[in-house]
Amino acid sequence: MTPTERSPRAAAFEELEALTLYGLLRLRVDVFVVEQACRYAELDGRDSDPATVHMWLEGDAPDRPVAYLRVLDEPEGCARIGRVAVARDARGAGLAAQLLEAALSRIGDRPCVLDAQSHLVGYYERFGFIATGPEFVEDGIPHVPMRREPRPAAGQGRAARSSSTGLRRPV
Numbered sequence: 289m290t291p292t293e294r295s296p297r298a299a300a301f302e303e304l305e306a307l308t309l310y311g312l313l314r315l316r317v318d319v320f321v322v323e324q325a326c327r328y329a330e331l332d333g334r335d336s337d338p339a340t341v342h343m344w345l346e347g348d349a350p351d352r353p354v355a356y357l358r359v360l361d362e363p364e365g366c367a368r369i370g371r372v373a374v375a376r377d378a379r380g381a382g383l384a385a386q387l388l389e390a391a392l393s394r395i396g397d398r399p400c401v402l403d404a405q406s407h408l409v410g411y412y413e414r415f416g417f418i419a420t421g422p423e424f425v426e427d428g429i430p431h432v433p434m435r436r437e438p439r440p441a442a443g444q445g446r447a448a449r450s451s452s453t454g455l456r457r458p459v
Contacts, residue, residue, distance in 0.1 A: 294354070295345075296390035297344050297345070297346060298342065298343045299341070300338060300340065300341060301335055301336040301340060301342065302336075305350065307350045308344075308351070310351055311350060312342060314351070315354075315356050318373075319373040319374075319376075326427040326429065327427075328427045334358075339360070339361040340358055340361075341391075343358065343359065343390060343394075344357075345383055347375070352375075353375070354374065355384055356371065356372070356387070357370065357373070357388070357391055359394065359395060365399075366398055366399040366435075367401070368401050369388070369391055369401075370402060372402075392415065399436065401420075401434065402417065403432070403434070404432050404433075404434050405429055406423055406430040406431060409434070416436045417436045419433070420434060420435045421433040
């Protein structure tokens, strides 16, 4: 199966079949816990939140996804992309980009945040994310907080929200 033959899949936790859920969690553990040697609680309680959307590209079997990410709702109303993972043998084929584009399309006009591993800041900048704070270390890996503002609809001027008033002002 080539990358162009893969269609992004999306589901809430309660919609996931057991074999698919197993494959998604195994991919995350393979990448983050085993490959990156991070000892942390991969199952953080947010996967089963009703607003969480799990997105993935299937491999050759339901329990063998080749790429994954999840979209969370943050309390301040923005979306958070996290747990972006691509199977080692599927890297370099544009699968993460395909999945990110699908996620951003799904997120629509909401602001979106993520914590990028520092060496991937330039990668996420290609999708419109900008660094919003200093580098920090999480589970032994340097990260940078990033944010993507919604793009204005065609024909509308760009605006920024004033942090002091909450009102939008032209930029």
